[in-house]
Amino acid sequence: MATPKDLPQDIGTFIRDLRQTAKISLRQLADKAGVSNPYLSQIERGLRKPSAEVLQQIASALRVSTPAMYLRAGLLDGEGQQGVLAAIAVDPELTIAQKQSLTQIYETFRNENARNAPPASEAETPSPDAESAPRTTPIAEETK
Amino acid sequence: MATPKDLPQDIGTFIRDLRQTAKISLRQLADKAGVSNPYLSQIERGLRKPSAEVLQQIASALRVSTPAMYLRAGLLDGEGQQGVLAAIAVDPELTIAQKQSLTQIYETFRNENARNAPPASEAETPSPDAESAPRTTPIAEETK
DNA sequence: GCGTTTTGCTTGCAAGAGCTAGCACTCCGC
DNA sequence: GCGGAGTGCTAGCTCTTGCAAGCAAAACGC
Secondary structure, eight states: OOOGGGSOTHHHHHHHHHHHHTTOOHHHHHHHHTSOHHHHHHHHTTSSOOOHHHHHHHHHHHTOOHHHHHHHHTSSOOOHHHHHHHHHHHOTTSOHHHHHHHHHHHHHHHHHHHHTOOOGGGTOOOHHHHHHGGGOOOOOOOOO | OOOGGGSOTHHHHHHHHHHHHTTOOHHHHHHHHTSOHHHHHHHHTTSSOOOHHHHHHHHHHHTOOHHHHHHHHTSSOOOOHHHHHHHHHHOTTSOHHHHHHHHHHHHHHHHHHHHHOOOHHHHSOSHHHHHHHHHSOOOOOOOO
């Protein structure tokens, strides 16, 4: 497994930024997320690499979507094409057949567009990051 | 952390099913995924609970989307309705017209499912298993 | 000043992830 | 029969994750 040193500080910094934006202490977030506060401290400082479950718990406590947290941690890709297929795959409202149909239609569309050779400049969308941030609802925790 | 015993066997069974559908041996998949074959064996039998990174590697080797794998492992929720529409909206590979078409098809499907008000017994379909499998391109590995 | 509370961090440990070395078994060709 | 190749698994090991116990410093109220 990759050592925490190989991991960009992003996820730790990301979590600390969100926490500070929400104006809650490390202990408050740890309690809310159900992880120990020393461990959360280590995560924020990049000394430990949290599992997906821990990330999920922290995301929930910070009211950030799990995929956004995973994206930041490098556990999910931010490519838009994967996003649609992924979303279709996880949609509980679709039957299997419908998922297959949508996937095929989607891929047909993409093939058409590839044939038309769309401008490369449009392929680079930094939007995933920008989307994650505004989705965070600041949590003003009262002092205990 | 939850012990593997608490984890449904689903992810291990899921991986084994996909692997067998792809007609590759445990060793071939392990090599391809970059994990040790004993460990993959343990994962398949539910004796170990793999990290998200390992799941990602296995997903890639089996040509399954990472989110689908995570979903199965309980690392992602199946909240899809928002996800699909949002993903379509941000997909850089789709034209406006295509986005509209996909959106309409998606909503038609959902309306059909809502109208059918599927019996609760049918709503719980193990078919998601079968749905994921046919989307995997069978990998016929040559014997080394 | 004091004591108390809050804050973030250090340290040592247990449990679990993931590995290597190797085993037992099956199948095949000679 | 044999050996070789392929298969899935066992066992012991190292390292990492996440924790509990506790520390040092800052903030606060008296």
